[in-house]
Amino acid sequence: MFELIARLVHTGGLWAVFLLMVLENLVPVIPSEVILPLAGFEAAQGRMGAIAAVLAGGVGSTVGVIPWFWAARKVGATRFRGWSERHGRWLALAPHEVDAAALWLARFGGLAVLVGRALPSIRGVIAIPAGLARLSWPMFLAACLAGSTLWSALLVWAGLKLQAHYAEVGDWVSPLADALLVLGLMLYLWRVATRPQPIWRRLSRRRRDRSRPSEAPPPSGRTPD
Numbered sequence: 632m633f634e635l636i637a638r639l640v641h642t643g644g645l646w647a648v649f650l651l652m653v654l655e656n657l658v659p660v661i662p663s664e665v666i667l668p669l670a671g672f673e674a675a676q677g678r679m680g681a682i683a684a685v686l687a688g689g690v691g692s693t694v695g696v697i698p699w700f701w702a703a704r705k706v707g708a709t710r711f712r713g714w715s716e717r718h719g720r721w722l723a724l725a726p727h728e729v730d731a732a733a734l735w736l737a738r739f740g741g742l743a744v745l746v747g748r749a750l751p752s753i754r755g756v757i758a759i760p761a762g763l764a765r766l767s768w769p770m771f772l773a774a775c776l777a778g779s780t781l782w783s784a785l786l787v788w789a790g791l792k793l794q795a796h797y798a799e800v801g802d803w804v805s806p807l808a809d810a811l812l813v814l815g816l817m818l819y820l821w822r823v824a825t826r827p828q829p830i831w832r833r834l835s836r837r838r839r840d841r842s843r844p845s846e847a848p849p850p851s852g853r854t855p856d
Contacts, residue, residue, distance in 0.1 A: 652666060652783075670684040670787055671790020685784045689776055692748070693775045737766075740771075744766070748777075749782045758775070
């Protein structure tokens with residue numbers, strides 16, 4: 632994978648950086664931690680401009696995340712809340728947590744998207760809660776572009792500084808991303824294992840128990856002949 636990406640960036644230039652960053656948001660096996668330091672190395676060799684590489688990475692990353700945001704907006708928080716009521720154990724989300732996330736994104740939407748797009752692992756999923764909260768398209772795109780460009784600038788700068796040692800960027804960024812991914816998976820499994828039954832299911836079970844005919848108590852004393 633590394634050799635293929637290096638060859639594409641070397642031969643395709645800025646267009647390759649742009650397209651790879653679009654795919655990076657759709658195909659997780661194409662990491663930006665490899666694409667952008669390679670672009671920085673190419674810039675250090677004078678084969679592309681550093682600022683142009685940063686912009687290609689930021690714009691490509693923003694374009695790639697649009698389908699997730701669009702899909703989440705189509706679903707909407709109300710429908711997703713219904714899913715959490717019916718399948719909350721597997722979604723690891725209670726209805727009140729969906730409401731809280733929507734309110735939090737509505738309050739800090741632009742800032743949350745900007746920061747989330749500049750963090751490993753989180754940057755790949757922040758568009759979904761933003762879409763559920765129905766952030767406006769201009770706010771989402773502006774915040775996403777700013778955060779994605781910041782992330783691109785950091786990795787292109789690292790590739791510029793390390794030059795021939797650009798592969799080392801992935802050696803310290805990728806473990807951090809993997810650690811966050813493992814932590815998220817462990818948290819998900821813990822919540823699936825410990826989450827109580829939805830309240831509507833408990834109430835339904837209680838109604839069924841109350842509707843069952845109770846056994847009559849045995850008669851006391853002797854019955855007349």
